[in-house]
Amino acid sequence: MAKGIEIRTSPHLKRVMSVERIMRTVVLALLPICAFAVYQFGLSALLLLLTTTGVSILTEWFFSRRSGQGNTVSNWSVVITGLLLGLTLPPGFPLWMAAVAAFVGVGLGKSLFGGLGYNVMNPALVGRAFVQAAFPVAITTWTPAFAPGRFGELIPSTLTLPFMQPIPVDAWVAGLNMDAWTGATPLAIQKFQHIETPIADVFSGMVAGSAGETSAILILICGLWLAWQKMLDIRIPLSVLAGAVMVALPLWLMDSATYPSPWFVLCSGGLMLAAWFMASDMVASPVTARGAILYGLFIGALTVVIRLFGGLSEGVMYAVLLGNAVGPLISSWTQPRVYGVTRKSADKRDAA
Amino acid sequence: MEAQNQSRPAAATPTWAMLRTLGGIALLSGLLVALVYQVTLPIIAENQRVLTEKAVFRVLPQASLKRDFVLTKQGGLAPVGEGVDGEHVYGGYDAAGNLVGVAFTGVAVGYAGPIRVMFAYDPECRCLNGSKVLSSNETPGFGDKLDFDPEFLKNFEALDARLDAEGRALANPIVTVKHGTKNQPWEIDGISGATISSKAMGRAANAAAQRAVPAIERDLAWLKQQH
Amino acid sequence: MAELPNTQETLTPDTFLRGLWEENPVFVMLLGMCPVLAVTSTTMNALAMGLATTFVLVCSSLLVSLLRNWIPKQVRIASYIVIIATFVTIVDYSIQAISLELYAALGAFIQLIVANCVILGRAEAYASKQRLTTTFVNSLGMGAGFTLALLALGTVREILGNGTILGIHLFSPDFQPWVVMILPPGGFFVLGAWLLLFNWLRLRKERKQAEQIGVTAHAR
Amino acid sequence: MRFFRRSKTFDHGIYPIEHKELTADKPIRRMPFAPELVIPLSQHKGKPAEPLVRVGQEVVRGEPIARADGFVSVPMHAPATGVVRAIGLAPSAEGPKVQAIYLKVYHAASQQVLYDMERDPERMAPDEIIAAVQESGLVGLGGGAFPSHVKMKPPAGRVIETLLVNGCECEPYLTCDHRIMLEHTDALIRGIRMALRATGAKRAIIGVEDNKLDAVAHLRARIPRHLPITAEAVRTKYPQGAEKMLIKSLLGLEVPAGGLTSDVGVAVFNVGTLAQIGDLLPKSRGLIERVVTVSGPAVANPGNFMVPIGTPLRFLLEQVGLRGEPGEVILGGPMMGMAVSSLDVPVTKAVSGVVALEPENPDLARRKVHPCIKCGECLNACPISLNPSMLGELALAREYGIMAEQFHLDQCFECGCCAYVCPSNIPLTQYFRIAKSLNRDKG
Amino acid sequence: MATILTAVGFMAALGLILASMLVVANKRLYVYEDPRIDQVEDLLPKANCGACGTAGCRPFAEMLVNGEVEPGKCTANSKSMNQIIADFLGVDVGGGEQRVARLACAGGGNVAYVRATYSGIPSCRAAALVSGGGRGCSWGCLGFGDCEQVCDFGAIYMNPQGIPVVIEDKCTACGDCVTVCPKDLFSLHLASHRLWVACKNLEFGDQAEHHCEVACTACGRCAQDSPEGLIRIEDNLAIIDYAKNDIASKVAIERCPTGAILWLQQDGTVVKGRDARKVVRKGALPVA
Amino acid sequence: MHAEPLSLIFLNAAIVNNFVLALFLGICPFLGVSGKRETAWNMGLATMFVMLVSSAAAFGINWLLTELDLLFLRLICYIAVIASAVQLVEMFVKRFSPALFRSLGIFLPLITTNCAILGLALFQTAKEYDFVQSLVYALGAGTGFTLALMLMAGLREKLALARVPSVSQGAAMSLMLAGLLSLAFMGFAGLGGGHG
Ligand SMILES: Cc1cc2nc3c(=O)[nH]c(=O)nc-3n(C[C@H](O)[C@H](O)[C@H](O)COP(=O)(O)O)c2cc1C
Ligand SMILES: Cc1cc2nc3c(=O)[nH]c(=O)nc-3n(C[C@H](O)[C@H](O)[C@H](O)COP(=O)(O)O)c2cc1C
Ligand SMILES: Cc1cc2nc3c(=O)[nH]c(=O)nc-3n(C[C@H](O)[C@H](O)[C@H](O)COP(=O)(O)O)c2cc1C
Ligand SMILES: Cc1cc2nc3c(=O)[nH]c(=O)nc-3n(C[C@H](O)[C@H](O)[C@H](O)CO)c2cc1C
Ligand code: SF4
Ligand code: SF4
C-alpha cells in the first residue's frame, strides 16, 4: 500500500547518538575494569558480577513487563547498573546477598519510580546501601587480592546458602599463608591506624577492596576514554575529584600524620570508580552545567568528610546518594540564564 | 467590603466559659496526674532498684547482696544518704558478707551515640572482671557483640586495672587494640568489623576505672566492712 | 438560613470497622506516623505502643465528647491537648511501673503520644461532634486500626530484622538478620511496601470491577 | 577562549552535517513556467492581500493582481502572463486551505516583464524607499516572510545603528543565499545601500558562515571602499543565521526577551531580500520570482533555480527529477522547514529551499523514544539557553502554563537544536510548539 | 498530699493564665471570615474545572456565599448537591438548561481520506501543526483524541473510526474540549438543539466530497426543505439559525445527499436522512 | 555531655540525628507538605520558628517546675503552653500580616500537633541543655527539618513529572523516597563522634 507522502515535524535531521548507544559504550568501558576484578579476585568476582548483572536484568525485565512499558532491558542501562553494583561489592560477598542488592537496587531504586530516566538515586548504589545497612558485617569482610588458586576455588563465603550468615573466611584466609594480609582495606588501615598504603599500590590496584575499585589507573583510563567518546559529562568526575582534593589538601598540609595525602584520597577506596561511573550517571545528577559542577564538588568534599570524620572508612557511596538527593535542588537553583532575559526583565515580568 | 464586614456579627468571646473550661480541665488534670504519680512513684523506684541489682549481679555473679556507695569529691567513697551527691558505685557481697567485687558504670560515645556499660572490679586481682552494656544505640549486629561475643567478653575476664605508684590513676590506661594484636593484660582485643564500638568500650572502661578504682582502693578496708 | 445536613452518626458496625480499614489512621490517612515508624522494630514494642495509644485515644475521646458542649471553640485545642496530655502522663507512669525495660524501648515516644496527630485529629473531627457511645466505638475502632498497623510493621520488621517474633527465634541460628529492617530506613521501606501491596490489591480489584461492567478504562 | 577562535560565534548551538556540496557550485538556473500557477493571497506575516482581478481576467507578467491591505501587508504581482482561472481555496504548507488566485499561464505569450519604470533610488527619500519596498511586494526571503518595509521603519524612539545582512544560511542543504552572494553581488550591494538609507543605519555588516569563505572574499573584493559595508565570517554552526544569534555573534548584544532587534539598534535582512531590493527598486518592479535551492537525497538533479512564485511543488520536482517516491518534502531547510502534506502546495515568497528526503528518513524513522535521561545535551545545544529537558518533562505532564511562566517557553524560537541532539529521541521542539499553540489558544 | 495540692493549684493557675491569654487574643486579634465559605467549598466537586467562570472552586464558593452567583452555575456538581448548597444558603439553584459539547465533523477514518502519513507525537494539536495533519479535509477531525484526553469527566470517547463521541449525560459543558481542539470542531450547545450540521468544510460540491464522503457539499437542499430562514448556506456550508430552533424538524435532513446534516436523538444515537449515502465501510480508507 | 560545643549540637540535631530521617519525628508534615519546594520551605521556616519559641518556653517551664518540684507535670505543661503559644502566634500573624499568614500561617495549626516540636522540648530537657544550648538545638532541629523537607520536595517535584507506575503512586512512593533519603543519611552516622 502506498503510504503517500510523509509528514513530520522539524527538525527532520537527527544526531546519530542514542540512549542505547551511550549505554552500550559505558558497558564497553566497564569491561576492562571487570576483567581486572576477575584477574585479581578470581572466580568469586566473576560469579559476583554475573549474579548482580543477571538479577538486575531479570528484575528490570519483570517490572517493565508489569508496568506495561514493554521490554526496557534492550536499552542496556540495566546492564551498567548490574556491573557497577558487582564492582562495588567485596569479592567474597555471598551471592544471595548480591542478588538482594541487585533486586532492591533495580526494583526499589529504579522501577518503582518509573524506570529509566526517573530514578532519583543511583540504582546501583541504592542496592549497595541497602545491603550495607542490612548485612553490615558481610559487606565489610574483605579478602586478599591475588590469592593463589583464585581461579580454581571460590572464596568460601561466596556460596553461602540463601538467608544464612556468611561462611567465615578467617580459616580460609589463614590457609592462604599471605603474610602481609591484615584483613583490612587501605582506607580502613589509614583511618584506624593512620598508616598509608604506598600510592603506587593503590594507584595500580595491588591492594584489597571491593571487586572493581582497586585500580585507580585503569578506572581513570576507562573513564577518560568514555569522556573522549562524549558519553559522559567530564565536568562531573573532575569536580568530584576536585572537591575531594579541596577538603583533603588543607587537612594534610596541617597535619600529615593524621590525615592522608590527597593522592591517597584520590586513589584509594571507591572514589575513582564513583567519580567516573556513578556520580556521572546523568539521570540522577543535575542537568545544568553549573549544577553539575556544584554537585561534583559536593560529592567529592562529602566523601572526604565522611571518610575522615564519620563512622565509616569509606563515604563515597553515601556522598553520591546524598548528591543525588540534593541534585534536584541544585538543578533548580542553577537554571541557565536565558538569552535576552536579564534579572531586571524577569522581575518586571513577574510583577506584571 | 468594609461595610459588609461591620454588618457581620463581631466575634463573640465567651470569656467566662473559656476561663472556666480551660481552668477546670487543667485543675482536674493536675489532680489526676498527681494522684497517679503518687501511686506509681514507689513502684517505679522499686523497678529501678531491681534493674540495677540485676545488672550488678550479672557482672558480679558471686554476689548475693548489693550496697550502694557514692564517689565523693574528695576521691573516696561514702554511703548513700541525704545530701551526698555523686556517681554511684555498687559493692557486691556474698552470703557470708565478704566483698566479692565492686561495680560501676562508664560511658563513651560509640558509632551512634553513647554506650553505657557496667563494669565489675575485683580488688583481689586488681582487674576488671565483668561487663554489661546497659544501653547503646550501636547498630544491631555490631552492638550486640559487645555483650554477647564470647571472644570479646574474654577481655573482661581479667583486664588489668592496677594503679600507679601514687594510687591516683591506672598504671596502664586501658585501650582497645586492633583485633588479634592484644599482647598486654590492659589491652582490649577489638572486634574485627566493629572497631568503633569496641574502642568506645575501651574508653568507657578506662574512664570509669580511672575515676572509681583509686577511690575503691583508698577505702577498700572500709568497703570490706560494709556488708 | 438552613443548617447543613445533620451529621450525627448512628451507631453501626461500620462505626467500629471503619477505623480498621477504610479510614485506617495509618494506611489510609497517614496520621500518627512517627510512632508507627519509630517503635515498630519489634512486635512487642508495637503492641505496647498500640495499646497505650488506644487507651489514650479512647479516654480522651470520651472526655472530649462528654465535654463537647461546654468547650468554647476558642480554647478547644488547648483543652483537648491538656486532656490528652493528662492521659498520656498516666500511661507514661503506668508503663514505668509495669516494666522499665519496655519503657526504655519505647523511649520518648510514649510521651509523644500527645502529639500523635490521630488523637487530636479524632478529638477535633469526631469526638467534638458526636455522642458518647458512637465516639467510644469509633475511637476504639481507630485505636484498633492503629494497633493493627503497628503490628503489621512490627512483625515484618522483627521477623526480617531479627529472625524472631515476640522474641522467639524462628529460624536456625545461622539465619542472617536484615539489620536494615530495624534501622530507620527499614521502617519507611516496610510501611511503603505495605502501601504498595494495598495499592496493588486495590488496582486489581478496580480492574476486575471495570471488566465486569464491561468498561475498559482507556490508558492515558 | 574567544581570543583563539577562528570566527565569531554565539554560545551553544549544533553542528549538523551540511550536505551543501550537492548544490553549492550549481549556478542559478531559470525554472520554466508551470501550466498553472497558484498565488496565495497571504504569503507573508500580516493581513492577506486583496485581489484586484476577476475570474477570467487576463494578466500580464509583473502586473499587480492583489493590493496590500494595510501597512503590515504587501501586494502580489502576476508571476506570468496568463488568465485568472479561479479565485478560491488552495492548499498551503501550514495546512489550512487559503484563498489563492489560480493563474493559467499562456505558454505562447512573451514572458517579458513590462511593468518597468526606471527610477534612481539614490534620489529617493527614506520614506519613499520604504513605500517602494512595500509596493514591490517584498517580504523577508530568509524564511520569515515578514514584510520588509515594516522592518525598515523602527518603532518610535528606536534608532537603527547597524544593518546586519544575513548571509549565514545555516540550514543544511540550502545554498541559494550562497549563490546570490556570488552571482547577484552588485544587486546585493545596491540593496544594502538602499536599506542603509531607508533605515538610517550607519554601517552594514554582512555575516557569512565560514564555510562560504569564497563568498566573503568575493564580497570584500566587490564592495566599494567608501561604503560603510563590511563582510565578516562567522562560525559555521546552526542556527548562526537566526537573527538573535547573528547579533550576538557579530555585535555581542542580546535582543531583550519579547523585544525587537531594533531595541538593540539593529535591523537584520537576508541577502536574498536585499538583492531583490537592489534589483526591483530601480525598475519599480514587483516580486514575482525568487531563488530556491531544490535538493535532498530524493532529488535526481539538485540545483539552485529562479522559480516563479506560485509554481506547484509537483511541477518543480518533476523538473529536477526524483529518485523514486519522495518521503518527506520540506519547504525550507531540514532543521526549521515544514513538511508539506500535498505536492499541490505552491512555492511562495517564503520558500528558500525545497528538500525532498527519501521515504523512511533514516534519521528519524524507527527510532525509539525513551524517557529523558537528563543528559543535559539539550541544555548545551539550546542557543537561547533554555532548559528543554525540563520543558519536555513539563509538556509531557501537560503543565503548559508552568512552561511559559517559569521556564521561558515563549523565548523558544523552535530552532530544533534540542530535538536534534536528544539521545532519547524526544520530539522536544514539537512539544514546545504544542505548548505554545495551546497557550495562545487559552489566551 | 502537699504535692497534690501544689500540682492542682499550679495547673489551675496555668489553665487560667492560658485561657486569659486566649481571651485577650480573641478580643484583640480576631479576623472575621465567613465560615460558610469552607462549608460550601466542601460541597463543591473540587474539580477546579473553571466551567463556572471563576479560577476554581474556592473563589466560586466565595461568590456563592456573597450571593453573586447561583449554585447551578457549577455544571460539574450533581444536581442534588447543588440543591443542598442552595438550601443551605437559602437561594435558588439557578443554572438553566443543560448545555453539551457538539462536534462539527463526522469524518471518521472510513469516510475521510488521508493524504499524507503523519508521524510524530500522537496528538491532534501536534499533527495540526505539521501541515495540518495530513487529512484531505483541512477542517476535519484528526482523530488523535486530544479532546478525549482533556475531558476530566470522561464524557468523550473515540469511536472505532476515530471520531470523538460525546456522552451527553456526562458532559458538564466545561469547555475544555472546545479550547483543546486545534480544528475548533467543538462548540457548546443547548441540549435541545437536535438539528446539527456535522461538517466544517468550506469547499464546494465535488471538491468537498473528494476529501470526505460525509462532507456538506453546499447543495442547499436542506435549506430549501426547511422553513424559511432556519437554514442558510454560507461559505459553502449549511448554517442553522438556532434562534429558530422551535421550528426545526427532521424534514431538513431527508434529502441531504451525504448525510452531513443530522438529527441527534436524546439517547445519543444519530438519525440520517433518507437520501443520505449509506456508509458501509468500517475500516480505514487507503492513503492517497 | 554538658560541655558539648554549640557547633556540634547544631550539627547533630540538623544532620547526624536528623529529626525526621533518623529520629522519626515530624513525619506527618514531612509526608504531607513536601510536595512542592515552596510550601516545604515555608513549612520549614514556620516549624523552625515554632521550635525556637517552644524551646524557650520549655526551658522556662522546666525551670519553674523544678523549683516547684512538680516535674511530673512537665509533659502537660509543655504541650499546653506550646499549643497556646502557637495559637497566639497564628492569630497574631493573621491579624497583622495577612500575606505572611497566607504563606506561613496556614501551617501553624499543623505544627501544633507535630511530634518534632514536643520531641525537641523533651529531648532538650533530657540532655540538660542550658538556655543557649537549647536554642541552638532548636535551630539545628529546625534546620534539619527544613533540609529534610526540601530534599524530599525536590525529589517529589522531580517525580511529579515522572512516569511513576500506578501501584507506587501516592503515599507509597513518598515513603520509599523517605526510606532512600534515610538510607543516604546513614552515611552521616558517627560524624562528629569521638573515634580513633
Ligand atoms: C563506588 C563505591 C562506593 C563505596 N561506598 C562505600 C561506602 O559508602 N561505605 C563503605 O563502607 N564502603 C564503601 N565502598 C567500599 C569501600 O571503598 C571500602 O572498600 C570499604 O568501605 C572500606 O572498609 P570499612 O568500611 O569496612 O573499613 C564503596 C566502594 C565503591 C567502589
Ligand atoms: C550501617 C553501618 C552500621 C555500622 N555500625 C557500626 C557499629 O555500630 N559499630 C561499629 O563498630 N562499626 C559499625 N559499622 C562499621 C564501621 O563503619 C567500620 O567499618 C568498622 O567499625 C571498622 O572495623 P574494622 O576495621 O575492624 O573492619 C557500621 C557500618 C555500617 C555500614
Ligand atoms: C533558527 C533560525 C534559523 C535561521 N536561519 C537563517 C538563515 O540561515 N539565513 C537567513 O537569512 N535567515 C535565517 N533565519 C531568519 C532570520 O532570523 C531573520 O529573520 C532573517 O535573516 C531576516 O531577514 P529577512 O526578513 O530578510 O528574511 C533564521 C531564523 C531562525 C529562527
Ligand atoms: C556515564 C554513565 C554512568 C552511569 N552510571 C550508572 C550508575 O552508577 N548506576 C546505575 O545504576 N546506572 C548507571 N548508568 C546507567 C543509567 O544511567 C542507569 O541505568 C540509570 O540510572 C537508570 O535509570 C550510567 C550511565 C552512564 C552513561
Ligand atoms: S527549539 Fe527552543 S528549546 Fe529547543 S533548542 Fe531551539 S530554542 Fe532551545
Ligand atoms: S537531550 Fe533529551 S534526554 Fe538529554 S536531557 Fe535533553 S531531553 Fe533529556
Ligand code: SF4
Ligand atoms: S475533535 Fe479535535 S481534538 Fe477531538 S480528535 Fe478531532 S481534531 Fe482531535
Ligand code: SF4
Ligand atoms: S443538504 Fe447536506 S450537503 Fe446539502 S447543503 Fe444541506 S447539509 Fe450540506
Ligand code: FES
Ligand atoms: S505522629 Fe509525628 S508528626 Fe504525626
